[in-house]
Amino acid sequence: MKQTMKRLSALLLVAALLALTLGACGGNDKPASSGTNSGGNSSTPVSNTGDDNNSESKGNDGEIVTLKVWGFTNAAPNADQINAVAEAASEITRKELGVEIEMTRNFDPEKMNLAMASGEAWDLFNIHSFPGGIQALVTNGYASPLDDLLAEYGQGILERQPEAVRAGSTIDGVLYAIPNNADSARAAGFAMNKAVLDELGIDPAGIKTWDDVHDVLVKVKEGRSDLYPLVPSWSNGGMQEVIPYHNFGAGGAVLEDVFTDSTEVVNLYATDAYREFCERMYQWNKEGLIMPDSTTTTDNMLMQTVGFADYENIKPGKEIEIKKAWGIDAVLVELTPPYMQNAGGGWCIPESSQHKELAMQLWNLMWTNEELSNILINGVEGTHWEWKDENKDIIVAPEGIDTTGSSGYESLDWAWPNCRITAVWDGGDPEQWDKLQEFCDNARISPANGFVFNTTSVMNEVTACNNVVTKYNVGLRWGELNPDETIPTFIAELEASGINTIIEECQTQLDAYLASK
Amino acid sequence: MAKKIKKVARFWPLYLMLLPGTIYLIINNYIPMTGIVVAFKQYNLRDGLYFSPNIGLKNFEFLFRTNDAWLITRNTILYNLVFIVLGAVLAITVAIILNEIRIKAAKQAYQTVILIPHLISMVVVSYLAFAFLSDGNGFLNKTVLPMFGIDPISWYNAPQYWPFILVLINIWKGIGYSCILYYATICGIDHSLYEAAVVDGANRWQQVWNITLPCLKSTIIILTLMNLGNIFRSDFGLFYQVPMNSGPLQNVTSTIDTYVYRGLMQTNNIGMSSAAGVYQSVVGFILVISANLVVRKVDESSALF
Numbered sequence: 001m002k003q004t005m006k007r008l009s010a011l012l013l014v015a016a017l018l019a020l021t022l023g024a025c026g027g028n029d030k031p032a033s034s035g036t037n038s039g040g041n042s043s044t045p046v047s048n049t050g051d052d053n054n055s056e057s058k059g060n061d062g063e064i065v066t067l068k069v070w071g072f073t074n075a076a077p078n079a080d081q082i083n084a085v086a087e088a089a090s091e092i093t094r095k096e097l098g099v100e101i102e103m104t105r106n107f108d109p110e111k112m113n114l115a116m117a118s119g120e121a122w123d124l125f126n127i128h129s130f131p132g133g134i135q136a137l138v139t140n141g142y143a144s145p146l147d148d149l150l151a152e153y154g155q156g157i158l159e160r161q162p163e164a165v166r167a168g169s170t171i172d173g174v175l176y177a178i179p180n181n182a183d184s185a186r187a188a189g190f191a192m193n194k195a196v197l198d199e200l201g202i203d204p205a206g207i208k209t210w211d212d213v214h215d216v217l218v219k220v221k222e223g224r225s226d227l228y229p230l231v232p233s234w235s236n237g238g239m240q241e242v243i244p245y246h247n248f249g250a251g252g253a254v255l256e257d258v259f260t261d262s263t264e265v266v267n268l269y270a271t272d273a274y275r276e277f278c279e280r281m282y283q284w285n286k287e288g289l290i291m292p293d294s295t296t297t298t299d300n301m302l303m304q305t306v307g308f309a310d311y312e313n314i315k316p317g318k319e320i321e322i323k324k325a326w327g328i329d330a331v332l333v334e335l336t337p338p339y340m341q342n343a344g345g346g347w348c349i350p351e352s353s354q355h356k357e358l359a360m361q362l363w364n365l366m367w368t369n370e371e372l373s374n375i376l377i378n379g380v381e382g383t384h385w386e387w388k389d390e391n392k393d394i395i396v397a398p399e400g401i402d403t404t405g406s407s408g409y410e411s412l413d414w415a416w417p418n419c420r421i422t423a424v425w426d427g428g429d430p431e432q433w434d435k436l437q438e439f440c441d442n443a444r445i446s447p448a449n450g451f452v453f454n455t456t457s458v459m460n461e462v463t464a465c466n467n468v469v470t471k472y473n474v475g476l477r478w479g480e481l482n483p484d485e486t487i488p489t490f491i492a493e494l495e496a497s498g499i500n501t502i503i504e505e506c507q508t509q510l511d512a513y514l515a516s517k
Numbered sequence: 518m519a520k521k522i523k524k525v526a527r528f529w530p531l532y533l534m535l536l537p538g539t540i541y542l543i544i545n546n547y548i549p550m551t552g553i554v555v556a557f558k559q560y561n562l563r564d565g566l567y568f569s570p571n572i573g574l575k576n577f578e579f580l581f582r583t584n585d586a587w588l589i590t591r592n593t594i595l596y597n598l599v600f601i602v603l604g605a606v607l608a609i610t611v612a613i614i615l616n617e618i619r620i621k622a623a624k625q626a627y628q629t630v631i632l633i634p635h636l637i638s639m640v641v642v643s644y645l646a647f648a649f650l651s652d653g654n655g656f657l658n659k660t661v662l663p664m665f666g667i668d669p670i671s672w673y674n675a676p677q678y679w680p681f682i683l684v685l686i687n688i689w690k691g692i693g694y695s696c697i698l699y700y701a702t703i704c705g706i707d708h709s710l711y712e713a714a715v716v717d718g719a720n721r722w723q724q725v726w727n728i729t730l731p732c733l734k735s736t737i738i739i740l741t742l743m744n745l746g747n748i749f750r751s752d753f754g755l756f757y758q759v760p761m762n763s764g765p766l767q768n769v770t771s772t773i774d775t776y777v778y779r780g781l782m783q784t785n786n787i788g789m790s791s792a793a794g795v796y797q798s799v800v801g802f803i804l805v806i807s808a809n810l811v812v813r814k815v816d817e818s819s820a821l822f
Contacts, residue, residue, distance in 0.1 A: 132785030141561030292653035296761035463780035464583040
């Protein structure tokens with residue numbers, strides 16, 4: 001035993017010595033890195049006057065600045081294709097701003113989280129599906145304040161975007177993200193495979209209500225036994241929301257119906273709308289209209305393979321979006337009319353960016369430069385798309401090229417700053433972007449639009465409630481759990497976990513926000 | 518002192534060999550430990566890890582101020598106890614049986630087959646399990662149960678089966694690796710002991726009971742002590758991926774790790790998730806130290822340190 005102790009102490013001595021040496025190394029490193037940091041942050045503002053700013057955007061050693069852009073994709077990212085697109089985009093940005101773009105696209109929330117938490121120097125970051133949303137970006141200090149940058153370099157954005165759209169990205173009067181010029185509003189309902197409807201002789205125009213949808217699903221079950229009538233929108237029972245509540249993102253605190261003027265915060269899972277929805281799905285499940293394993297499946301594109309219908313967001317141009325992604329013609333059945341609750345999403349400039357002014361200029365360019373926007377969204381001309389005609393407003397996929405992103409470059413227009421200045425895909429409505437504008441302008445705006453719930457003081461309750469929700473919500477929504485038995489337990493557990501404390505706090509904050517407006 | 522220096526001088530190549538591993542350990546395991554402070558802070562990137570505002574123990578509250586605190590602690594500890602005890606018993610049994618096999622090729626074949634599951638990622642295992650348990654197309658529901666005339670079971674909605682499924686999967690996956698450790702010890706046992714036993718007329722069973730097991734004692738103690746240190750942790754893949762994050766199973770699959778993940782993935786609070794990690798480590802540390810104390814009291818030479 002004594003022997004071991006001696007050996008141990010020797011080991012510790014070596015360890016301590018090493019720690020000292022390494023500590024010294026670390027000490028040497030630090031000033032260097034913080035030096036570059038401060039250098040980056042205090043870089044002189046670059047004027048936005050075309051070509052003559054090249055000299056200023058270059059680093060001390062004459063290198064061209066490379067801006068790192070993090071885009072979103074639904075498909076597995078294909079690095080070669082993304083690099084090719086970044087290179088094509090760089091040609092434009094080099095000419096316009098004297099910067100180059102390095103790009104990645106990803107959909108994995110854990111990777112996003114890691115990229116932000118590690119302080120990696122991204123310059124523009126797509127916050128779609130970032131865990132915790134704008135609230136987490138701000139409390140963790142990930143996102144830079146944008147007001148000054150936007151005022152100075154973002155004229156193109158200010159001209160094109162109504163302020164109300166940015167309200168939901170503004171926290172305590174400070175703007176942290178800018179939603180994309182895409183679908184700030186959404187309608188919801190079902191997408192159905194048109195070929196199957198045609199085959200069974202069902203007239204799409206006649207599908208208007210929940211009962212109509214039910215009848216169609218029953219007919220599909222009888223007529224096409226090889227298909228599941230209703231499948232999840234994505235893996236693990238993913239479901240585009242059809243209940244029009246305003247979600248405050250905290251364990252179930254919502255405004256029950258954005259189409260009323262009520263600003264009373266309630267528990268979503270105790271509402272009639274939720275119960276009715278679950279009862280309907282339970283009934284459908286019993287009738288065999290829903291894919292078995294829908295809550296555990298790990299497949300994302302079930303409509304492409306085994307499904308006839310799923311829940312979808314609906315907007316002008318959705319048909320062509322589905323066609324691009326899944327290669328099928330879809331019929332959309334709108335059950336929830338268009339509404340807007342905190343447009344959200346969009347992009348931010350991470351706090352760790354060392355070229356914030358340039359990033360804002362690039363962002364503005366993405367909003368205003370048709371060619372650049374087109375490249376970022378649709379890819380490289382000739383490789384990923386080509387013009388259909390001389391007018392250059394409609395594009396098609398070149399022979400043998402796949403647009404779904406599995407082998408090519410996924411064209412996902414809403415995930416980029418401004419899709420409304422880009423070309424329309426063949427088969428889409430040439431007026432698509434104008435119709436989208438009209439759609440957003442006429443959408444119902446939630447009475448709580450612009451309010452962001454600060455959950456800091458009720459974090460314990462939110463964590464507990466989130467766990468209760470994952471226990472019951474998906475099973476109830478897909479009709480695997482009997483609502484008569486489960487919903488009362490669900491509500492009781494939520495209340496025991498403090499949902500009412502959350503609601504109370506949310507109501508106080510919401511009332512204060514509305515009063516200050 | 519002079520004697521010590523002389524010793525170091527004499528064995529310097531050994532110390533040199535120790536160096537890379539030690540450096541790695543310090544860089545990888547000790548320097549990051551300073552990050553433990555984040556568990557006591559309201560973290561934000563702007564102020565950084567060490568300068569974010571202090572909020573004391575507030576980050577730890579969520580682990581205890583929930584109705585599920587008892588449930589997740591119970592699940593974590595009970596599963597781990599079963600894994601430790603059953604895992605050790607089965608691994609030792611398999612190691613002894615392996616040792617009895619005389620044909621070399623057969624021994625190697627068995628060893629490889631037993632070890633393979635250890636090398637498979639938990640995510641892949643979850644798909645293997647899904648192939649068995651899927652509602653619509655699973656092997657059990659489509660093939661096995663109909664053979665016995667039993668109605669299909671909706672496995673991912675039936676919590677009563679999952680304690681067994683999880684234990685089964687964990688043992689199947691882990692046994693190969695721990696069995697190697699025991700097997701190596703058994704191979705190292707002096708053969709003259711067995712020869713002497715045979716001379717004395719001991720049968721196989723008596724040899725195992727009186728020679729093999731006593732010689733395995735210190736290995737068993739060390740491995741168990743090390744496992745005890747992780748008793749507050751759970752294999753995230755096993756408890757989250759394998760049940761496919763199915764809600765109805767949560768009462769039997771929720772552990773501290775999955776609770777933290779489910780609760781904080783949506784709110785993205787770094788301080789709180791670190792607090793959970795600190796809590797698990799501190800409890801594990803205390804357990805190892807106290808278990809070692811007990812072992813030292815009973816049998817000093819078997820203690821870990």
